[in-house]
Amino acid sequence: MELFYSNDTDGTLCRLGQEESAHCIKVLRHRTGDRVNIIDGKGTMYECTVISASPKAVEAEVVARHENWGAHPYRLHLAVAPTKNSDRYEWFAEKACEVGIDAITPVIGMHSERKIFKPARLEKILVSAAKQSLKGAVPQVNGPVSVKDFILGSGQESQEGEAGPLRLIACCFEDEAHPRTSIKSALESYRGSEYIILVGPEGDFSTEEAALAVQHGFIPVHLGASRLRTETAALTAAEAVYFKYL
Secondary structure, rough: OOOOEOOEEEEOEEEEOOHHHHHHHHHOOOOOOOOEEEEEEEOOOOEEEEOOOOOOOOOEEEEEEEEEOOOOOEEEEEOOOOOOOOHHHHHHHHHHHHHHEEEEEEEEEEOOOOOOOOHHHHHHHHHHHHHOOOEOOOOOOOOEEHHHHHHHHHHHHHHOOOOEEEEEEEEEOOOOOOOOOOOHHHOOOOOOOOOEEEEEOOOOHHHHHHHHEEEEEEEEEEOOOOOOOOHHHHHHHHHHHHHHHO
16 A cells, blocks of 8 residues: 655645655655555555646645544653664664554663664654554654653653553662562553553663652563563653554
8 A cells, every 4th residue: 555645735735745745756756646555654645646747746635534544552762862773763663653652752861872762763763663563653753852851751741630641661670669560561551552662772771860760650571581671661661552542
């Protein structure tokens, strides 16, 4: 199934950007009158008819719309420290998108080796991953923040009058005051459908960061006996939530 992406639609017309237009007309050789499928990145897929076959600016008339197309029955926000090798972070984001996530926040910890993060390339990768995995929504990429600021601001995601999302912090160490449980047990005991999961850098969270997270409602969890890389841990966490709903 061919999918195109447009962030320029009014519900009646969809307009493709230059790169998507070139792919549609020059590569796939679509012409005026052809039917195409376009996602808006917010969850809707439009069935359209091409009315202007310009390789620089395709216009397509909406014939039908499908909301929540390819959606998953939960909301997952992953806060993951950027890896030293940016390719590994991009790999994690691509695969997690295919599984099903809603937002990614790069978090900079006290032990982070990489403290600069530019979201533009990652956003492009996520558009491609959403199209490949037949999803109408593209995960949101937030600007980088410190681990401390993310923890302190995470409570704002709760809706008034609601208990809020399940908050988990995947860390490598534990002590008597902060024993870890398995992510499987933590997920099974939760009856909601919103999740925030923190995954630290290669050097793990500091003891101060972990303690702050626990003070603000994060549950320390482990992902099994194996020692996982940051990107592997983040993808494993996304898959754990995904498998809960199969």
